[in-house]
Amino acid sequence: MFWLAPRVLLALLSVMAVATAGAWLLADSAWASWGAVGGAGVAVALICLIDSWRGLRLLRWLSGHQDVDAPVMAGFWGELSARAERVVRKRERDIRREQDQLQQFLSGIEASPNGVLMLDAGEQIEWCNQMAADHLGLDAHRDLRQRITNLVRAPAFVAHLHARNHEQSVQIPAPGGTGLISIVVRPYGEGQRLLLTQDVTARERADKTRRDFVANVSHEIRTPLTVLAGFVETMSSLPLTEVERQRVLGLMAQQTRRMQSLVGDLLALARLEDSPKPPTDQWWPLVRVGAAVEAEARGLSAGRHPMEFDWGHWQVAGSEVELQSGIGNLVNNAIRYTPEGGTIRVSTVLRVDGGLEIRVNDSGPGIAPEHLPRLAERFYRVDGSRSRETGGTGLGLSIVKHVAQRHGGELRISSELGRGSCFTLVLPAVRVQTLPQAQPAEPVSS
Ligand code: ADP
DSSP states (O other): OTTHHHHHHHHHHHHHHHHHHHHHHTTTSTTHHHHHHHHHHHHHHHHHHHHHHHHHHHHHHHHSOOOSOOOOOSHHHHHHHHHHHHHHHHHHHHHHHHHHHHHHHHHHHHHSSSEEEEEOTTSBEEEEOHHHHHHHTOOTTTTTTSBHHHHOOOHHHHHHHHSSOOSSOEEEEOTTSSSEEEEEEEEETTTEEEEEEEEOHHHHHHHHHHHHHHHHHHHHHHHHHHHHHHHHHHHHHSOOOHHHHHHHHHHHHHHHHHHHHHHHHHHHHHHHHHSOOOOSSOEEEHHHHHHHHHHHHHHHHTTSSOEEEOOTTEEEESOHHHHHHHHHHHHHHHHHHSOTTOOEEEEEEEBTTSOEEEEEEEOSOOOOGGGGGGTTSTTOOSSHHHHHHTTOOSOHHHHHHHHHHHTTOEEEEEEETTTEEEEEEEEOGGGEEEOTTSOOOOOBOO
């Protein structure tokens, strides 16, 4: 208020000065007092004019963009201008801070792996992040203010949006038809709704795989169990001769072995899924890994197949047990599916990229091309009865595939009906070395 006293004083002095000047000018006439009044009037008019002009400058600044400084003036108008500028600048700073916060918040939602979409009371899209747009097949900018039911027409979604109870989520096909999107609707504000979308394709697939797996395991176990229960029943209710008893016991032992193999393979798979990746600094001569495989193979074939093993001069890095189990499963299959007299050949080939191919060839029945992509799926069998007859569990190749992938490699299968098959376990270059003192082999192209 420091401007108030000087301003009043100045105004009074100005009025008095101009009034005195008016009276002095007309001092010699009878209008001397009117001169003083006129002078005072002129002074007041001048003060009003100056005030209006200063007020106009401030008003102009206030109604503009305020991107230049407020007009600099003295006294009352100067104080008013400075205060107005301070208020305006503070409001600008507040708005900028709120905009930054909003921007950060929106960036956070934008980075979310889930979709977020806001609907107004008229079901028009107010805002959505890119993920929601992708999930629902929308354009995050062009489709703003559009009614969502005009754009997402899946009947399940429309019914869910109009339902009163939104506790459950709804699932609709992803745009393009491959995949599944889950949508949760949450009401807020005055009739507005928040939609949270999530791509549940992988989760659904995993759930289905798990359900199928449990169903398959149950089925695989139930069959031998039913057979065993039947034999137990037979043995306890029927008087059997010694020969019959021995035959039944033999069949019971066979079913028990089948269950043991199944449980063994299931545990092997579980171990492969749970354990850490095989080390890259533990080296094993391949010939040593192969020796155990070879011994088991010769036992299984019992001389029925001519066999050839060439493990080369390599050492491989990883888990010896896993590699033995992987290669062993391939050789085991080759023996089980190749009729007596058919040949089995194991060989190694170095690829140009430094990786190693461990190939298991057989001259067995071969596999039709349509089965090849699914062969390494759990419990997938081309010939179920042949597999079970020979003690197969349907899990062998999925174990091999896991072993290969855990070592950074892959399982390749080529086969021709009536001519035989070739199963190749490929190990990457980082896990392959030539055995010390051995000549490196000629690399071959893949
Ligand atoms: P299984 O225990 O039934 O042998 P695998 O996972 O090892 O299960 O193999 C899956 C299926 O692939 C087998 O059921 C069989 O039909 C086919 N298969 C595997 N290896 C061979 C092979 N060497 N020759 C012909 N078919 C094979």
